[in-house]
Amino acid sequence: MIRTPKPPSVHSLDVNDPLSAILRPSPTESEQDRQTRLRLEAEAKRVSDRIDEQLNQDRERFKKSKQDVKLLLLGQAESGKSTLQKQFQLLYNPTSLDEERLSWRAVIYYNIARPVRRILDALDAYGDLDDDGGDDFSLEIDSKFGTPSTARLSSPSPGFNGNPLEQTSSSILAPSIKSDYEAQLTHLRDRLSPLLNAEASLAERLSGGVDVSGSGKGNVFVRSGWQARSLLGKSTKGHNDTGGRFSFTGQRSSLENSSSRMGNREITPEGHDVLIEEIASILLSCKDDIRELWEHAAVRRLRDRRKLRLEEWAEFFLDNIDRVASSGYIPTMDDILHARIQTMGVAEHIFDMSVHGRTVTWHLYDVGGARGQRHTWIPYFDDANAIIFLAPVSAYDQYLDEDPRTNRIDDSLQLFTDICSNQLLKKVHLVLFLNKTDVLQNKLERGIKVKKYITSYGDRPMEFEAVVNYFKAHFTQVHKRNNENKRVLYTHLTSVVDTKATKSIITNVSDSIFRKYLADAALV
Ligand SMILES: Nc1nc2c(ncn2[C@@H]2O[C@H](COP(=O)(O)OP(=O)(O)OP(=O)(O)O)[C@@H](O)[C@H]2O)c(=O)[nH]1
Ligand SMILES: [Mg+2]
Structure with a gap:
């Protein structure tokens, strides 16, 4: 070995290599220059070694994560994916959801402020409806529903986008009643104005100032880890006592930036969240006004006539207004399961699960289901072991926020067709949740006819079993038509806000996903 009189450089210099020639120190280099050069080279080597080490770690993590189970939750917006994710979290990493309890107040308060505004707007638009006797608009129905792969229901009445304000008012009132009514309404509006004003601040808090165009009724989208904005100093990421992990996908830096920015401004040194x-x-001061509004005969009439249609979560929190608006309120698990906030992008949740004496790491991907979010799913298809596709069967009388001409069941069927026929997903274990069965039951009890929205349903009975079987047959047919690999479709009727029932379904589904995973691993 040739020893150089000077300390070796981090670069090995080959006399024939033109790059080495450039890097070679000048023969006239002074001692001071030499020291500086050596210091810089040592620093460069340190950085380079750190990068190598990081790359090695990433490679190891990637190799190991290849052995993990990857489960995608797919389905249209509002189908219940994030709610199902919360149920997984409750089952496999309960303390993490417990730690988030307080941060859910922002969502729940938003889930109250927004419907209060919508009720007032509907009252403004329709007045004290007592005239037309008719219920909601009628829809033309496309008989193509019988062929799900091309199924499409035709447009509802022009101008409708789920917002009653966009429909024309046809109120006719006796003048004296009208003035009483208007006085009442004006009074309520005044009393409720601080809450209405708070809506924008809540939206800003939840979205971190990100405005997503095409979000339909003006709903707020949140990125994964939004809870950090309200967690009063607790971290939502990293390991915790139970070994469960929660990680962010793709958007970590912007989240952390906004979290600390907002945290500094809005959390007092005593740990109080000023805005909330x-x-x-x-809310405490206008609790009685909210109840009065919610129970008002005019509002009941608008709901009965379906001029005002509030989502299930809005009804849930307004029904519980006394409790939720009471002083010192802390959200219960049931409240958290009912709280609604739209997912933006893909949120990855990681936890360990022990099945048949083996502990395996699971990655659960909860995606945003709105049309504008669906392109973000594709990078996750390559690696997926299993999919739970959620289709809300209660949505037969609803239309997409993103496209008010598309019936939600149609959209679900079309999306399911895309998933079943996707080449990247051909070998993935497939589970279908026909979800929101409790909401379906409720709608049928209220006499909301399926036939009115889906003519092909015809005169079949307005009974839960018949309706569910009808929808199930359509999804099964989609699967059969796109099933060269003869894969099994596991179907469950679910209401994912029901913790007890969902727990047993999750256990059952996890078990079958794990068996398939082991079988595949044995073949590799
Ligand atoms: N009653 C009832 N409510 C449900 C059920 N499943 C979901 N919800 C509610 O429906 C709302 C929407 O559910 P999410 O889980 O947020 O829907 P998502 O599929 O994640 O929606 P995106 O994030 O927009 O894609 C929430 O308020 C849930 O509480 C159910 O089976 N029954
Ligand atoms: Mg979601």
């Missing part, structure tokens, strides 16, 4: 405490006191 302020809104809690507004």
Whole structure:
């Protein structure tokens, strides 16, 4: 070996290599220059070694994660994916959801402020409806529903986008009743104005200032880890006592930036969340007005006539307004399961699960289901072991926020067709949740006819079993038509807000996903 009189450089210099020639120190290099060069080279080597080490770690993690189970939750917006994710979290990493309890107040308060505004707007638009006797608009139905792969229901009445304000008012009132009614309404509006004003601040808090165009009724989208904005100093990522992990996908840096920015401004040194405490006191002071509005005969009439259609979560929180608006309110698990906030992008949740004496790491991907979010799913298809596809069977009388001409069941069927026929997903274990069965039951009890929205349903009975079987047959047919690999479709009727029932379904589904995973691993 040739020893150089000077300390070796980090670069090995080959006399024939033109790059080495450039890097070679000048023969006239002074001692001071030499020291500087050596210091810089040592620093460069340190950085380079750190990068190598990081790359090695990433490679190891990637190799190991190849052995993990990857489960995608897919389905249209509002189908229940994030709610199902919360049920997984409750089952396999319960303390993490417990730690988030307080941060859910922002969502729940938003889930109250927004419907209160919609009720007032509907009252403005329709007045004290007592005239037309008719219920909601009628729809033309496309008989193509019988062929799900091309199924499409035709447009509802022009101008409708789920917002009653966009429909024309046809209120006719006796003048004296009208003035009483208007006085009442004006009074309520005044009393509720602080809450209405708070809506925008809540939206800003939840979205971190990100405005997503095409979000339909003006709903707020959140990125994974939004809870960090309200967690009063607790971290939502990293390991915790139970070994469960929660990680962010793709958007970590912007989330962390906004989290600390907002945290500094809005959390007092005593740990009080200024904005949320302020809104809690507004709610407390107008709790009776909200109840009065919610129970008002005019509002009941608008709901009965279906001029005002509130989503299940809005009804849930307005029904529970006394409890939720009380002082010192802390959300219950049931409240958290009912809270609604739209997912943006893909959120990855990681936890360990022990099945048949083996502990395996699971990656659960909860995706945003709105049309504008669906392109973000594709990078996750390559690696997926299993999919749970959620289709809300209660949605037969609803239309997409993103496209008010598309019936939600149609959209679900079309999306399911895309998933079943996707080449990247051909070998993936496939589970179908026909979800929101409790909401379906409720709609049928209220006499909301399936036939009115889906003519092909015809005169079949307005009974739960018949309706569910009808929808199930359509999904099964889609699967059969796109099933060269003869894969099994596991179907469950679910209401994912029901913790007890969902727990047993999750256990059952996890078990079958794991068996398939082991079988595949044995073949590799
Ligand atoms: N009653 C009832 N409500 C449900 C059920 N499943 C979901 N929900 C509610 O429906 C709303 C929407 O559910 P999410 O889980 O947020 O829907 P998502 O599929 O994640 O929606 P995106 O994030 O927009 O794609 C929430 O308020 C849930 O509480 C169910 O089976 N029954
Ligand atoms: Mg979601």
